[in-house]
Amino acid sequence: MKKKMRLKVLLASTATAFLLLSGCQSNQADQTVATYSGGKVTESSFYKELKQSPTTKTMLANMLIYRALNHAYGKSVSTKTVNDAYDSYKQQYGENFDAFLSQNGFSRSSFKESLRTNFLSEVALKKLKRISESQLKAAWKTYQPKVTVQHILTSDEDTAKQVISDLAAGKDFATLAKTDSIDTATKDNGGKISFESNNKTLDATFKDAAYKLKNG
Known part of the structure; x- marks a missing residue:
């Protein structure tokens, strides 16, 4: 009888410890990660x-x-x-x-x-x-080597039309790239950008247009 009672006490103690640990982990998981005037953001709400x-x-x-x-x-x-x-x-x-x-x-x-x-x-x-050989031949038809072009990226159509008008009037492409392009990675280099056909960061329409350009 004593052994049974001891076993029950041991089980009860283990269950209590588990509940305490769970409660402790739950509180830790809901710690505050940010505060603002009038409230806070907890870990659980942020994770959700x-x-x-x-x-x-x-x-x-x-x-x-x-x-x-x-x-x-x-x-x-x-x-x-x-x-x-x-x-x-x-x-x-x-x-x-x-x-x-x-x-x-x-x-x-x-x-x-x-x-x-x-x-x-x-x-x-x-x-x-x-x-297969046929797949290689099909891929070769659309393959494009690495190309280097100059581009001017604008945030609106009106600016783009103005740039086109300025280019038609004989203004320097590199100068316009520096003043009008929003592509900070290329604007100071005349808008120059090099890429291959497998480039995933450029729009497909842009790449198609670039491939159609003649050298120079």
């Missing part, structure tokens, strides 16, 4: 909002994709390969590199991760699916 945000869902999806690819094919992509690609972008944009990263929502580390994801994706595609 984060989960509902499309940006957060995209971020989570990107994390899963990167980690799955890196786990399966990480040994096939060297750090040097990623660093070389990173340095190429850095050299291309020069002192405007940080502006380029900011405009595209990257930090230096997340941009490297994005580059690595691209390389990992290429490895995965090659390993998972063999490319």
